[in-house]
Amino acid sequence: MNGVRPVSGSGRLVLAATPLGDIRDASPRLVDALATADVVAAEDTRRLRALAAALDVEVGGRVVSFYDQVETSRLPGLLESLHAGQTVLLVTDAGMPSVSDPGYRLVAACVEEGLVVTCLPGPSAVTTALAVSGLPSDRFCFEGFPPRKQGERQRWFAALASEPRTCVFFESPHRLAATLADAATVLGADRRAAVCRELTKTYEEVRRGGLGELAEWAAEGVKGEITVVLGPAAPSEGPSMESLVAEVKQRVADGERLKAAAAEVAQAAGVSKKALYDAVVSGG
Helix, strand or coil, rough: CCCCCCCCCEEEEEEEECCCCCCCHHHHHHHHHHHHHEEEECCCCCHHHHHHHHHCCCCEEEEEECCCCCCCCHHHHHHHHHHHEEEEECCCCCCCCCCCCHHHHHHHHHHHHHEEEEEEEECCCHHHHHHHHCCCCCCCEEEECCCHHHHHHHHHHCCCCCCCCEEEEECCCCCHHHHHHHHHHHHCCCCEEEEEECCCCCCEEEEEEEEHHHHHCCCCCCCCCEEEECCCCCCCCCCCCHHHHHHHHHHCCCCEEEEECHHHHHHHHCCHHHHHHHHHHHCC
């Protein structure tokens, strides 16, 4: 079956996005799911109760905690409920489960065991920040949280130095200034970025500018939930025709045929084979 396992049982895992801050972003489907699910697995059961109260809905099923430290130990019990035909609703504190929040391991286990996994779409800090950043959004990647240690963090940014896509990542407010300073050091103070703070909440703020400017702003102290959007690297200009001609001449001097050397160098550089060949022949 090409590696695809058949779905077993009638239970299903439902991943439900919860509001980032404004309770009005909760969908009617979320309200219904909270009332009807057999089991609700919550990253923080207290925040789940507060959410339900704000939505004026009573959680109808059994509530279990499902945060990072207990995620693995909770898997067998939740899988047992799913195999028994129950609906398990997974909610995290804010946004979409499994996106830098608990959920990935449970989803992977369900897929492995042929259980149904579905999603109630809704708020996500990743796409919300990307949309308001003013940076290119046709291609992007999500990088989670940067490393906490400076050396590792700088190496992490170095890997993004030539990234052609816009990057989105999370950071805690008390590490933001150091992270932006490291980003400016590694990627350049002028690399464009946006810092999105308290998205959808009363004190929502989006700061846009170069990394150096943003690092100076953050050094004054920042509070709240933070999402950073890092602009793509500027396209490289590529090697000059003079350097390509020199490379072809060197390869010919080493024994390669002119046409073959020109064709291979041109292909690697993304330039016209004929233009490069003519430049070599004309002595350009």
